[in-house]
Amino acid sequence: MTVPTSTTSSPLATESVLSQPPYPISDEPPKPNHPKPSSFKLTYDIVMIIAISIDLLLISIDAILMSNFSSNAAEWLTISEALNWYQSTLHDPLRTAGGFFTIFLVVELLLRWAIAIKQKVYYRWFFFPFVHWYEVLGCFPQLRALRLLRAVVIGRRLYQLGYQVLPQTWINRIKFYIDLLLEELSDRVILTAIQNFRQELTSSDTHKSFIESTIAKNRNEIEAAVLSVLRTELAPKLQELTASSGGGSILASEMGNAIEEGLANTPELRRYLRMIPIAGSLIESQLHHVGHNIGENVVTALNKRLLDPKRLDILMMEIASGIAQIDTNNTALDTLISSIIDDSLTAFEAQVKVQQWKHQDMLNL
Numbered sequence: 001m002t003v004p005t006s007t008t009s010s011p012l013a014t015e016s017v018l019s020q021p022p023y024p025i026s027d028e029p030p031k032p033n034h035p036k037p038s039s040f041k042l043t044y045d046i047v048m049i050i051a052i053s054i055d056l057l058l059i060s061i062d063a064i065l066m067s068n069f070s071s072n073a074a075e076w077l078t079i080s081e082a083l084n085w086y087q088s089t090l091h092d093p094l095r096t097a098g099g100f101f102t103i104f105l106v107v108e109l110l111l112r113w114a115i116a117i118k119q120k121v122y123y124r125w126f127f128f129p130f131v132h133w134y135e136v137l138g139c140f141p142q143l144r145a146l147r148l149l150r151a152v153v154i155g156r157r158l159y160q161l162g163y164q165v166l167p168q169t170w171i172n173r174i175k176f177y178i179d180l181l182l183e184e185l186s187d188r189v190i191l192t193a194i195q196n197f198r199q200e201l202t203s204s205d206t207h208k209s210f211i212e213s214t215i216a217k218n219r220n221e222i223e224a225a226v227l228s229v230l231r232t233e234l235a236p237k238l239q240e241l242t243a244s245s246g247g248g249s250i251l252a253s254e255m256g257n258a259i260e261e262g263l264a265n266t267p268e269l270r271r272y273l274r275m276i277p278i279a280g281s282l283i284e285s286q287l288h289h290v291g292h293n294i295g296e297n298v299v300t301a302l303n304k305r306l307l308d309p310k311r312l313d314i315l316m317m318e319i320a321s322g323i324a325q326i327d328t329n330n331t332a333l334d335t336l337i338s339s340i341i342d343d344s345l346t347a348f349e350a351q352v353k354v355q356q357w358k359h360q361d362m363l364n365l
Contacts, residue, residue, distance in 0.1 A: 042158075045154050045157070045158060046158075048150075048151075048154060049151050049154045049155055049158075049165075051101070052147050052148070052150060052151040052154075053151055055098065055101050055144075055147065056144070056145070056147055056148055056151070058094055058097075058098070059098060059144055062091060062094050062095070065083065065086055065087070065091075066087060066091060070083060071083065098141075098144075099141075102139060102141065102144075105135070105138070105139050105147075106139050109132070109135055109136065109139065112128075113128045113129070116128050134146045134149040134150060134153075135150050138150060159171075183355070183356060184355075187352050187353070187355075190352050191349065191352060191353070194345055194348065194349050194352075197345070198342075198345060201338075201341065207334075207338070208328070208334075211328050211333075211334065211337050212328045214337075215326070215328055219324045219325070220324070222323070222324045223320045223321055223323070223324035224320075226319070226320040226323050226324065227316060227317060227320035230316040230319060230320060231313070231316060234316065235309075235312055235313075235316065252295070252296035252297075252299040252300055253296060255295035255296060255298065255299045256291070256292035256293065256294070256295035256296040256299075257292065257295070258295060259291040259292060259294060259295035260288045260289075260291050260292040260295070262291070263287060263288050263291045264288060269284075269287075
């Protein structure tokens with residue numbers, strides 16, 4: 001029974017079975033963190049859940065036996081006389097008993113509503129039928145299936161109080177099939193959304209608008225990401241050129257060799273130096289050596305000035321800013337973004353198609 005046993009000091013502090021936070025189903029019933037209900041209320045809840053279960057069971061059996069399928073099955077099994085006896089003898093009494101049980105539920109609901117009004121459980125007196133909507137609708141003969149929801153609510157409350165309403169194996173299996181149903185439904189919705197998104201991207205206008213809006217909204221983030229990559233990857237490589245060994249010395253040496261080779265391949269210079277007696281060949285040799293040193297020194301000086309950390313950082317900031325302002329009317333960019341989007345959707349679609357419930361041991365697959 002859902003009649004509360006205590007009043008609240010604040011009108012906003014309403015209590016409702018449906019407003020209780022959900023508790024996960026574990027191997028053991030949860031330990032109650034509130035006082036145990038009275039024995040009368042506990043007994044009434046148990047009686048109600050049993051009565052509702054029996055009523056729904058009889059309703060289901062009666063609906064099955066009164067259907068055309070049962071008539072055809074009985075004729076095929078040659079038990080038509082037994083089915084006719086049930087339909088002519090037991091059907092009407094069961095319907096009458098179901099009507100009395102419906103009247104009982106209506107009276108019981110009105111009684112609980114009156115008690116709730118007297119104890120001022122809800123902020124307004126007319127809140128009760130909205131909170132217990134499934135009980136109100138379950139009183140109508142056409143919606144008697146909603147009585148199962150009340151039985152579930154009572155069973156859930158008893159489970160939260162620490163009472164084992166159903167065997168744990170049943171609870172685990174029910175939870176498994178609920179998770180399976182929700183997973184399959186959500187997967188279908190997600191896959192349909194992905195397919196619709198793919199179809200929208202096939203339109204050139206939609207695709208172009210998507211790229212433009214995405215880049216326009218994220219220009220600052222693009223600039224920050226490019227700058228971070230340049231500082232992390234490019235700056236160390238460039239700064240190695242200023243080192244005394246490694247790439248810097250190789251570049252300087254090659255520049256010196258190039259100048260020395262250029263001097264050696266200048267016939268006018270060689271002809272003029274050969275005109276100087278005795279010292280001409282010596283001057284030519286020293287000039288080649290000086291040219292080699294000049295090349296190395298020029299490269300070293302340029303490295304120190306152009307690859308200064310502050311200047312290099314300013315240069316990379318300008319590069320990142322220029323990349324962030326890229327024109328979206330670019331065929332290569334459009335192809336790249338289309339490929340990235342398609343690969344992302346394909347990977348996401350493949351992950352959604354993985355049926356996680358098959359990896360559980362519930363079905364012993």
